[in-house]
Amino acid sequence: MAENDASRTWRPTRRLGWTRRTTFAAMLLERSWPAILGLAATAALFLIFAWFGLFRLMPDILRILVLGLIGIGAAGSIALLVFGGRRLRIPSAGDVDERIESTSRLTHQPLRAQGEQPASDDPFAAALWREHQRRMSDNLRHLTGGAPATRSERIDPFGLRAVVALLLVTSFAFSFGPDGGRIGDAFLRPLSVEAAGRRVDAWVTPPAYTRRAPIFLTSGDTQPLTVPEGSKFSLRVSNGESVGVNFEPAREGAEAVAIVSTAEAEAAAAAAGEGGNPGEGDRTAASDAQPEAQSGGDVAATVPADGPRDYEYTIAESGSLNVGTSFSSLGEWRFDVTPDTDPTIAFKGEPSEARNGALQLTYEVGDDYGVRKARGEIEIEGAEAAGARPLYPAPEMRLALPRRGQGVAEGKTSVDLTESPYSGADVELTLVAEDDAGQTGRSQTKAMTLPERRFLNPLARAVVEQRRILALDANKTRRVVEMLDAVTLRGDEFIANPTDYLALQAVRTRIATAHDDDTLRSAVDFMWEIALGIEDGDLSLAERRLRDAREQLSEALENGASNEEPRPADAGTARGDAGIHAGAR
Incomplete structure (x- = not known):
């Protein structure tokens, strides 16, 4: 049994394979570390110069000289790695095993012994060697190659690498400011006018109906700003040469919008033959294309290259707005847009009829900034309305609104339609609310019969009925004539x-x-007068004059009329006429 154990060949485990690979990587890093540290230092120096904006401030000769020195430093690090006395040597398998044995503090080279063979072909010597390998394999536990020992302190005894790292982090943060530089400054010729000499004023004006104050922006605003939908972004730059203004929507897949200045938008409109001052929609549309050429030259030629520039943009969705040149950022702001929801309106109860025959409506209206106006829309119900030719439009129903404010509030309106040709008709009534932004909300549609004046005289009722038929469809003239006959x-x-x-x-x-x-x-109109005359005689005419006088008097009092101003129709005379006619009747 022991003879069989001695004859078994030792096989490396998966853990040993991982240890050898990590040890190989650590040794390779240690041997190439001086060159890596040199390349990292030169790259960090380049980024420090670029992000601090030093390349933009240098003359061309000095900038090229600094770039040359940085390039020489990088080339020297690479040469040291390839051709120097400490050039990179790839670790061999024996070097790796020796490192593992040394780090794991193993004696008698147990790991390297597993890969060696006896020099003699004697079977006894071979068996003895295999037994030695077996005993050495018992020590191959908990092997480690150790962490990379870069020993940076020998290369940089004064610790300058910490200063370089600190300057790199500081320059990166500085690059996001208005005076920060960009990597491209090292390879492009700087502008004649520096960004530091520009004055940038920016603010956002919410719509007037939101009753919110304007928000003045600074380049240090890093937090998203919450603004209402439809807010206007305004920007003024003291020198607009090579300044670009872009709005990037936050929604996925949306393309950035390039915003042109007010002067460029006006020049583009003039070149297109539109004339006048373009509105906001023209400016936004003009931002998607370059100004067209005009007969006297390019549109850009009509706008001075330098000098102040004004920009305006209506913020309709969340996104970020960037202002900058090819070399620096003049400002960047992020906006979270609060959407302006559509107003709501709904019947609170069924439409009813008042004692005087007026239509009474009770409803609820609501909006995030308040409803500006509301109305009722009337449409004739039934299949006959499709081909009808009405002589009068549907009566306008202006709805009274509660005190303006946010949220939902209740409103009531009484509309007198007894004299309208639509009174007594079967209609569909829909309530419509509109806010200051022009958005509308509609209620459910209710089918109803509009209130009408009740005539007791059969002849008066017949005349009113024919009046309604003629008013709602002029194509039924022949039928109305036959009925009158x-x-x-x-x-x-x-x-x-x-x-x-x-x-x-x-x-x-x-x-x-x-x-x-x-x-x-x-x-x-004549048929209405005839029906009133048949029903009430001259009394109805006197009542109308009395009602008109009351309405004129009420209107004058609401407008603040003084006692010295001439009064409207004499209400007393109209009341007396009504009494006389009533007595005569």
């Missing part, structure tokens, strides 16, 4: 007042001979 067929027996009979005949003739819509509209 039927009503007046035996008027001497059924119409007590001859005046009403003559009025019906007159309106019938006007409708039958009408050549345009204006004549039909006058007939519609």
